[in-house]
Amino acid sequence: MQKPLVSILIPFKDTEAYLPECIESILQQDYPFWEVLAIDDASSDDSYDLVHRFALKDSRIRLLKNQGSGIIAALRTAYDNCHGELITRMDSDDIMTLDKIGTMVNLLLQKGMGHLAVGQVAYFSYRGISNGYARYEKWLNELTAKGSNYTEIYKECVIPSPCWMAFREDLNRCGAFEPDRYPEDYDLTFRFYENKLECIPCSKVLHHWRDYDDRTSRTSEHYAANYFLDIKLHYFLKLDYEANRPLVVWGAGNKGKTIAKRLLAKNISFEWICDNPKKINKDIYGKKLQHFQVLNQLENPQNIITVANEKEQEAIKTFFKGLDRTPMNDYFFFC
Structure with missing residues (x-):
């Protein structure tokens, strides 16, 4: 039986310090049927050239320039150019476990369309993890272990942005990366919920999530508290009110x-x-x-x-x- 191709979408901007570890973790996956769509969002450091050197060595890595500006446009650029039957995201500063792609593929193939593969996450940082992030990790992983992520969707984002996988048809049904609404990962999570994609329980840590001072979720205005509240209220009034x-x-x-x-x-x-x-x-x-x-x-x-x-x-x-x-x-x- 032909194994499905997985498209891994990676927007990046000025993450040259972390990209080698990220890409190496993908190259070492025990599941080999993947393609990377790496989208440069106007990097000012050596990130583009670094990814280019990886792409020259492995044809599964495709490097493109963002056709717009910002992470949503970069995701659209990646999605418009990918060929996979299964779609996942990856953050350019994070690390996959060796069995991440294979585990999520197997979960989806077992359950079929209408399901969302998710995995547990582990934060890491050179300075240690704050109590707030440790509590979020614990809460998120407890939901993921039971596949009950949507039961607390109005609290925080219950699907980690770089640790989900879906069938292309299901992602299209959810609107993929069309809306210009930030935080884009939380908005997509609500659209998974809206379209009733069932989360498959997973008890394994599949993704190592890096924390540092200038990561986008800490510095961009698009991830401020008022943006989260606006998304919560928008979808509550649309779906549950x-x-x-x-x-x-x-x-x-x-x-x-x-x-x-x-x-x-x-x-x-x-x-x-x-x-x-x-x-x-x-x-x-x-x-x-x-x-x-x-x-x-x-x-x-x-x-x-x-x-x-x-x-x-x-x-x-x-x-x-x-x-x-x-x-x-x-x-x-x-x-």
């Missing part, structure tokens, strides 16, 4: 205020609640904050939770359980 049910926003911190402001701008009616005595009955943006016990009086509301404290989140879950409410139907954690 039921206009015939009362809508409630729980929390009046920065995220709660941002969500409230966005809803007011869209003329969407909502109740605003909290459990902070100092804020109850306070007027913000013309809306009066109410005590959360008002939920006992509302008929079948949907709730956006913007409370970030983990202990308070557990208390909120217990409260909703007492009301016989269920996550991803009656309440949605946005942080």
